[in-house]
Amino acid sequence: MDEQQQKCMSTEPTDERDIRTKEDVSLVLDLATIKKSELNPLTQCLYLNMQDHKIDNLMLLEVDKHILEAFDERDTVSFRGNKGDEAMLCTKNRSYEIKEAEISNSWLLVPNLKLNEATCTEEITDRTIDRKNIRKIFSSYYEVKETRPNLANLSTLLTPSSFNGLEYESVIDPETLYSWERLRSEIQASDYELKQALEDFLVADIDGYLRLISFDVEGRSINLMFDYFAEQSWELDEIDKENTYECLKELIHEPVFNAIFERYTELSTETKADGSPLYKYDEKKCCAMIAKILLAASPVTEYREFMEIWKDGTPEKMQPKEEYLRGLALITYNAIKTQKEVVSCLETDLPNNIHDRFKELFQIKAKWTPEEITPYITRFTRGTMNANALLTKYARYSTRNGIKYYGSKHGK
Numbered sequence: 001m002d003e004q005q006q007k008c009m010s011t012e013p014t015d016e017r018d019i020r021t022k023e024d025v026s027l028v029l030d031l032a033t034i035k036k037s038e039l040n041p042l043t044q045c046l047y048l049n050m051q052d053h054k055i056d057n058l059m060l061l062e063v064d065k066h067i068l069e070a071f072d073e074r075d076t077v078s079f080r081g082n083k084g085d086e087a088m089l090c091t092k093n094r095s096y097e098i099k100e101a102e103i104s105n106s107w108l109l110v111p112n113l114k115l116n117e118a119t120c121t122e123e124i125t126d127r128t129i130d131r132k133n134i135r136k137i138f139s140s141y142y143e144v145k146e147t148r149p150n151l152a153n154l155s156t157l158l159t160p161s162s163f164n165g166l167e168y169e170s171v172i173d174p175e176t177l178y179s180w181e182r183l184r185s186e187i188q189a190s191d192y193e194l195k196q197a198l199e200d201f202l203v204a205d206i207d208g209y210l211r212l213i214s215f216d217v218e219g220r221s222i223n224l225m226f227d228y229f230a231e232q233s234w235e236l237d238e239i240d241k242e243n244t245y246e247c248l249k250e251l252i253h254e255p256v257f258n259a260i261f262e263r264y265t266e267l268s269t270e271t272k273a274d275g276s277p278l279y280k281y282d283e284k285k286c287c288a289m290i291a292k293i294l295l296a297a298s299p300v301t302e303y304r305e306f307m308e309i310w311k312d313g314t315p316e317k318m319q320p321k322e323e324y325l326r327g328l329a330l331i332t333y334n335a336i337k338t339q340k341e342v343v344s345c346l347e348t349d350l351p352n353n354i355h356d357r358f359k360e361l362f363q364i365k366a367k368w369t370p371e372e373i374t375p376y377i378t379r380f381t382r383g384t385m386n387a388n389a390l391l392t393k394y395a396r397y398s399t400r401n402g403i404k405y406y407g408s409k410h411g412k
Contacts, residue, residue: 020045022127036127040120044130046110048137058109060141066094067144081150081188089144093192096144109135148382149189151197152352155212157186162212163204166253177209200348200379204259213256219293221252221260222286226315229281236317237268237280264289287320288328295329295344303331303340327375330365347376354380358394362408367398373406 025043029036063071070077070091079087079098089096110132160176163169187194202213228247229239245257252260264286265279272278290313294306301309310320322331327347334341345364351357354377361368361376373395374387381387391397395406 019131020129022129025127025129041126042114042119042128042130044113044119044132046108046132046134048134058136060103060107060138061089061098062141062143064144064146066146067091067096076191080185082186085150085188088147088150088188090149090188090190093190095147095149095188095190095193097147098142098144100140101143102140103138107138109138111135148380149187149193149197151187151189151193154187154194154197155201157183158201158203158210158212161209162214163206163217163253163256164214165217177211179209183210202259202263204253204255206253206255211255213259215292215296217256218260219289221248221256222264222289224248224251225260225264226286230315235270236283237270237278239265239268239279239281240272241265241277241279281315281318283318284324287314287318287324290314291320291325291328292346295342295346299344301342303342306342323371326372330372332365347379350376354390354394358408362395367400367405367407370404370406 022043025045026036029039067077067089069075075092077089077091080090081088087098089098113132114130157178161172161178184191184194189197198210202218203210204213205211225244225248228244232240232243234240241261244261245252245254248257261279265281268278268280270278270280287310291310294301294309294313298306307320314320325331325342328345330343330345332341332343333339350360357377357380361373365372370387370391373391377387377390380390391406394409396409398405398407
């Protein structure tokens with residue numbers, strides 16, 4: 001019992017007669033056959049307020065080292081989601097599912113309770129009684145488990161306010177507009193994960209709201225930019241952003257132009273005469289966008305015809321390649337027509353649940369090479385769970401004629 005204090009607990013006293021005295025403490029010690037000399041001279045009596053201990057604004061939360069670091073660094077730690085969602089805890093760059101778990105022995109929250117050496121002071125020679133109020137009794141706590149962010153509703157929330165052109169702005173319902181703050185409060189993802197997810201979409205900040213740019217506006221705008229590029233006879237790495245916008249500003253809204261330009265270009269090693277930057281078109285992204293436009297108009301096209309139209313539709317200094325179709329379309333053989341075909345298969349049209357996605361992929365095609373299937377599962381990779389790890393977990397490996405294929409784990 002060395003360096004331990006005596007604690008007595010009761011309900012909150014209703015009058016002076018209910019407050020424990022030194023005589024009450026002595027009686028308890030005698031009944032417990034504990035020598036007073038073995039205890040520190042301070043006895044703390046705990047009192048329970050029958051209303052206060054049921055307060056709902058306190059909860060017991062388990063934290064891992066990452067959550068603890070976020071608290072220490074004063075980063076945002078918040079619960080996110082709508083009323084119908086299971087709550088999710090999010091830090092600056094991680095997401096956690098939370099689950100209530102029972103505690104075998106109830107835990108008491110007692111503010112200013114003294115422990116160990118704090119109960120033994122030279123100034124106190126006689127036994128002293130100190131009253132402490134129990135703030136809350138915990139019979140359960142919330143445990144956390146790091147998980148993937150819940151981004152399933154992201155497209156659903158942003159689509160109603162898609163930007164279809166200035167001429168359609170008057171019909172946009174203001175209630176469908178999402179600022180960054182509103183979006184981050186409803187989407188169950190950390191800020192980092194949400195920003196990463198938004199990169200999968202073409203989004204412009206228009207008057208403080210995050211707006212999806214519709215496919216029609218994107219396609220029309222990129223074709224205008226390509227036409228101007230061809231007129232200027234620039235090299236791919238000599239794109240002048242200011243010059244391009246100045247010519248097209250009457251046709252493309254500035255925030256939309258900036259979003260599209262950022263998506264399809266990167267900084268060039270070349271510069272203007274005054275040292276200001278020039279940009280380079282990303283051939284893969286540009287060719288893929290033209291292919292996407294063609295696939296929207298004709299989801300199934302004979303292979304040779306598609307490649308010719310694709311070539312004609314891209315800027316002269318770009319070269320379309322089959323590999324640029326990955327994640328957009330499949331090249332298949334039609335046994336009935338005895339011809340190769342390009343068939344639309346957009347990654348963005350597949351389920352957001354990884355189990356459903358693999359199921360649908362193997363319904364579309366029984367066997368996939370790693371190069372074919374990887375673009376369709378990349379969004380589910382994280383940390384050590386790369387594409388190979390996902391395929392090992394959800395698919396079955398086989399080889400045919402020395403070529404590696406992946407199929408359904410439960411298929412033939």
